[in-house]
Amino acid sequence: EVQLWESGGGLVKPGGSLRLSCEASGLTFPIYAMNWVRQTPGKGLEWVSGITARGTNTYYADSVKGRFIISRDNSKNTVYLQMNSLRAEDTARYFCAKEPGGVVVYHFDLWGQGTQVTVSS
Amino acid sequence: SNELTQPPSVSVAPGQTATITCGGDIIGTYSVHWYHQKPGQAPVLVVFDDSDRPSGIPERFSGSKSANVATLTINTVEAGDEADYFCQLWDSGRDVYVFGPGTKVIV
Numbered sequence: 055e056v057q058l059w060e061s062g063g064g065l066v067k068p069g070g071s072l073r074l075s076c077e078a079s080g081l082t083f084p085i086y087a088m089n090w091v092r093q094t095p096g097k098g099l100e101w102v103s104g105i106t107a108r109g110t111n112t113y114y115a116d117s118v119k120g121r122f123i124i125s126r127d128n129s130k131n132t133v134y135l136q137m138n139s140l141r142a143e144d145t146a147r148y149f150c151a152k153e154p155g156g157v158v159v160y161h162f163d164l165w166g167q168g169t170q171v172t173v174s175s
Numbered sequence: 176s177n178e179l180t181q182p183p184s185v186s187v188a189p190g191q192t193a194t195i196t197c198g199g200d201i202i203g204t205y206s207v208h209w210y211h212q213k214p215g216q217a218p219v220l221v222v223f224d225d226s227d228r229p230s231g232i233p234e235r236f237s238g239s240k241s242a243n244v245a246t247l248t249i250n251t252v253e254a255g256d257e258a259d260y261f262c263q264l265w266d267s268g269r270d271v272y273v274f275g276p277g278t279k280v281i282v
Contacts, residue, residue: 089272099210099218099261101272113270149217159265161208163229165217 056080056164058150063169066140070173074135076150076166084108084128087153089162090135092146092171102148103135107156118144140173147171176200179262179275186281193249195278197262200243205265207245209238211258212277218261222247249280257282 062074076088089104103124104113112124123136133150147170151162179199187193197207207225210218220229222238225245235250249256262275 091272091274098277099212099263099274101263101274104272115271151218159267161206161220161223161263161265162210162218163220163223165219167217 058152058164058166060148060150060166060169063148063171065172065174067175068141068173070140071136071138072140072171074137074148074150074169074171076133076135078131078133078152081152081164083131085156087156087158087160088126088133089151089153089158090124090133091149091151091162091165092144093149093168094146100146104153104158105133106158111158113158137171140171142173145171145173177266177269177273179264179273181260181262181275181278183276184279184281187249187252189252189254189282191252193252193256193280195247195249195260195262195280197245197247197275198243199273199275201264201266201268201273202240202243202245205267207238207240208263209236209245209247210261210263211256212261213258221260252280252282254282256280 090102105124121139126133147168149168150166152164153160154163209222212218225240226238259277
């Protein structure tokens with residue numbers, strides 16, 4: 055079965071750090087670009103970051119630029135999101151999402167179920 | 176503006192047609208994609224590149240675009256179509272994905 059599985063969420067204090075992971079199974083992970091998208095309760099979707107298939111290019115929303123780092127390990131079929139200097143407004147459910155190609159320009163044809171991040175003192 | 180706008184909600188009777196719009200100054204420049212999301216679930220792609228349907232999505236779902244408005248149409252609406260619907264595009268001018276605020280379809 056083709057699926058994405060996020061992990062690493064939790065409760066963290068403002069200013070703290072957290073690393074999310076998203077492991078893919080049932081697909082040829084190294085040929086697809088990947089993204090992170092977040093959603094606050096009852097609110098809409100906000101794209102956070104994207105990375106090309108080989109990890110050569112990365113992209114960030116202005117709201118996280120300079121604080122979050124996206125990376126991937128194709129040998130482990132996993133994409134990561136290192137989140138630093140966390141703020142209350144980063145509290146959300148974080149989804150990883152797959153592109154149908156190797157670059158970050160298409161759309162998301164597969165999503166994980168998400169992992170909850172809560173930033174609170 | 177680089178933002179996308181959607182009506183907060185659309186109410187439709189079973190068997191009728193639901194029309195969801197997505198507006199914005201950049202709509203005419205980029206391909207628009209649509210997702211639906213049911214409570215507690217991940218979003219699911221229902222239309223990509225303005226009007227294409229992924230495999231497994233019923234023909235009742237169709238997309239179109241004219242000038243600065245993209246439209247998702249759901250024909251013969253079923254109770255199971257009740258969900259939030261989001262439009263999205265890749266803004267290559269700023270290298271960011273943009274989502275619309277979402278429309279709740281009430282059946």
